[in-house]
Amino acid sequence: MNPVFVAIDTPDLGRARELATGLAGIVGGAKLGLEFFGANGPAGVAEIAGLGLPIFLDLKLHDIPNTVGKAVAALAPLEPAILTVHAAGGRAMLAAAKAAAPLSTKVVAVTVLTSLDAGDLAEAGVEDAPAKQVERLAALAHAAGVDGIVCSGEEVGTARDRWPGGFFVVPGIRPEGSDLSDQKRVVSPIEALEGGASVLVIGRPITAAPDPAAAARRIVAAL
Numbered sequence: 001m002n003p004v005f006v007a008i009d010t011p012d013l014g015r016a017r018e019l020a021t022g023l024a025g026i027v028g029g030a031k032l033g034l035e036f037f038g039a040n041g042p043a044g045v046a047e048i049a050g051l052g053l054p055i056f057l058d059l060k061l062h063d064i065p066n067t068v069g070k071a072v073a074a075l076a077p078l079e080p081a082i083l084t085v086h087a088a089g090g091r092a093m094l095a096a097a098k099a100a101a102p103l104s105t106k107v108v109a110v111t112v113l114t115s116l117d118a119g120d121l122a123e124a125g126v127e128d129a130p131a132k133q134v135e136r137l138a139a140l141a142h143a144a145g146v147d148g149i150v151c152s153g154e155e156v157g158t159a160r161d162r163w164p165g166g167f168f169v170v171p172g173i174r175p176e177g178s179d180l181s182d183q184k185r186v187v188s189p190i191e192a193l194e195g196g197a198s199v200l201v202i203g204r205p206i207t208a209a210p211d212p213a214a215a216a217r218r219i220v221a222a223l
């Protein structure tokens, strides 16, 4: 399976359609997140899904177990290939999300966002290094029965060693020389794959390129 999921982060349905159409056959799937969902809702997700790429619905749900379970049930007709929740929501919330999801959907728990470093965690009261916090939340996600986690490429190797059958989503991917933007824990596409990533989430290095299809082809060819 082609592990590259392109993050289509835009509120513009026409632009999303253009990207999904132009990248079908080059990448393995499309990730739609809060920006797209806020503007286009479930109908927009269904429209992009109809273009043929597997859909990763990245809404990073984080609330009490009842609310998250019912939100996942409301999203279930979309049958996304992958759906995100926040591991910090706790064991019962993670279990409720998994119980409400279609069997074909991989529910993955976001551990420590790739936009955070040790200083950011300390400001939020977490004194451990990101790797330690990822390890803790990965163990929680595993125990709660979800399918895998989202972590950076810096942690995926250790996480995979501890959960060999897990599904590992790695964003914060930057090919050599590309702009970091707001990402702080980044690795290259090949480093993420060699570390054990199941899926590489890549947004702006593809979507902000003058020729997104050519950028995606270069990334996939280097894997």
Ligand SMILES: O=C(O)c1cc(=O)[nH]c(=O)n1[C@@H]1O[C@H](COP(=O)(O)O)[C@@H](O)[C@H]1O
Pocket: 007, 009, 033, 058, 084, 110, 112, 113, 114, 115, 150, 151, 171, 172, 173, 181, 183, 201, 202, 203, 204, 205
């Ligand atoms: O869950 C995610 O996909 C996610 C988790 C995380 O820790 N970091 C992260 O960047 N993401 C998402 O991955 C994408 C990264 O986009 P780029 O930085 O443009 O490659 C965005 O859509 C983020 O919402």
